[in-house]
Amino acid sequence: xxxxxxxxxxxxxxxxxxxxxxxxxxxxxxxxxxxxxxxxxxxxxxxxxxxxxxxxxxxxxxxxxxxxxxxxxxxxxxxxxxxxxxxxxxxxxxxxxxxxxxxxxxxxxxxxxxxxxxxxxxxxxxxxxxxxxxxxxxxxxxxx
Numbered sequence: 684x685x686x687x688x689x690x691x692x693x694x695x696x697x698x699x700x701x702x703x704x705x706x707x708x709x710x711x712x713x714x715x716x717x718x719x720x721x722x723x724x725x726x727x728x729x730x731x732x733x734x735x736x737x738x739x740x741x742x743x744x745x746x747x748x749x750x751x752x753x754x755x756x757x758x759x760x761x762x763x764x765x766x767x768x769x770x771x772x773x774x775x776x777x778x779x780x781x782x783x784x785x786x787x788x789x790x791x792x793x794x795x796x797x798x799x800x801x802x803x804x805x806x807x808x809x810x811x812x813x814x815x816x817x818x819x820x821x822x823x824x825x826x827x
Contacts, residue, residue, distance in 0.1 A: 684765075684767045685739065686770070687770055688825060692793050693793075693794060693799050694770060695714050696715060696789045696791060696792065698712065699712055703809070709807070716812055716813045718763075719734035719737070730764075735768065736776060741779070745768065746767065747768065749816065750764075751765070752765065752815075796826045800821065
């Protein structure tokens with residue numbers, strides 16, 4: 684989760700997700716944090732930094748590990764690493780949008796933190812990782 688404590692904004696992505704589409708939600712689009720697979724011999728932190736630049740076009744030097752969680756341990760064995768990182772306009776390198784060769788078509792959203800919290804309430808944000816990280820920022824008063 685990229686956040687800017689100076690402007691009180693966060694960076695999110697919007698992309699098509701088949702399960703969301705099957706359930707008839709938001710025409711299949713999900714608003715969420717940057718995510719992606721960890722390449723062989725890559726640390727979760729390095730993957731988070733790499734995926735951030737690929738998906739949303741911000742080059743950051745470091746992330747802070749928040750937690751490692753299982754989103755649905757009774758059904759799948761996927762382990763998810765959660766990170767936050769500060770950004771500023773100087774970190775912008777390109778438009779983002781994902782890696783075309785990997786079939787990614789990502790819309791980059793920079794939004795007010797307060798608006799992102801409202802998006803949880805009105806169920807525009809339904810991704811558990813995103814909800815957890817937005818709540819982490821709020822609980823720890825890292826952004827207004």
